[in-house]
Amino acid sequence: MRGTLHLLPVGLGEADASLWLPAAAREQMAKLDCFIVENAKTARAWLKQIGTSHALPDITMNVISRKTDERTLMQWLEPLTQGVDIGVMSEAGCPAVADPGARVVACAHRIGAVVRPWTGPSSLLLGLMASGLDGQRFVFHGYAPIKPAERASRLRQWEQQSARQQQTQILIETPYRNVAMWQALIDTLRDDTRLCVARSLTTPQEWVRTLTVAQWRQKPPPELDRHPTVFLFQTA
């Protein structure tokens, strides 16, 4: 009997867990004593907070980075073949979406383990819901290029793609570059393209607004500096 790889959500910021964590996911976390995580310190603090049923020093906590090689991942997943369940937790939100957790999941499939995704907060999905933009067809690009000329050209390319495929475009930026990204969007996109800014989702600083680019230009810039933000846009 193979163990199960549980993909467990963590919060997106300072927000009470009752806002975003289903009770059964919390119970599942509290039961496990073997994890693969992005940051051991925050993972231990979180397990302590939800009330793990194990002594913290007895919990195995393997820390994954982009550099962790496949052989190491396979060793960490070895307990699955003996029927031990393992939890995967990201630094924020749902594991294996925009983080190195996907490689852990891929290895688990190779050894035929059961993979169980638990419901939790995803800034991409919450942003899409709250944007009012088309949720029938959408694309997540990750990060845009940093160099201004390259970035503008890529944004124009994505805008054309939005028009051609009637598709919502989703991107993120490193929080300290949010203001520059907002400016680039405002300077580059067409007047009638709808742009959504979804800031600090699930937290008390949550703020979501969708306006046309022309409308955004007439307003003072939103406060985005160092707040996790998702940008979404769709052509008229």
Place this chain on the structure above:
Amino acid sequence: MRGTLHLLPVGLGEADASLWLPAAAREQMAKLDCFIVENAKTARAWLKQIGTSHALPDITMNVISRKTDERTLMQWLEPLTQGVDIGVMSEAGCPAVADPGARVVACAHRIGAVVRPWTGPSSLLLGLMASGLDGQRFVFHGYAPIKPAERASRLRQWEQQSARQQQTQILIETPYRNVAMWQALIDTLRDDTRLCVARSLTTPQEWVRTLTVAQWRQKPPPELDRHPTVFLFQTA
């Protein structure tokens, strides 16, 4: 003071709400007495189940379809301008993703209402997490064409896009056509493309498997008939 438009999740199938519903979202649902929903009957049954604090006949339940015009939507949102909160619920999962709810949200932004997305189950996101495919860049296409030749050509086009942009491709199908879609994927995609089948997520019938197309061809077809399924693939 404007009211808030609450985007509230419902379940993906027969699954206990503790598995997928945060407690605060449940409390928010129970408080509201004005809704915009895809199906009034299932919405009323659900409110009854979670224990609404209102008498069912006192709850306003406006039913949206793809044909609902914008003037009607604006009338339904009128209470927001008087400070009344409104809930939006889909037939399954998160509202405004792959359903008509996005138009309600767009109207709410036009009148400057606060839009609040609540964490809940999305088969697209849960499928992506559990697939082990790249979550750093992905696209959701909705449905593929139904006619076999057109469908095969589109799948090949998406496969090329996956290779070119290192992007996970996500699609859904009407449940009674799942078996045909699985066959089309197996017949059309390259041997080494990884294909994930994510069935009946969050329910007791949940089943997720990622294999290369060559590996899938050597197995008996999975049981997908009439089970909600998400298909995901990525080239090697």
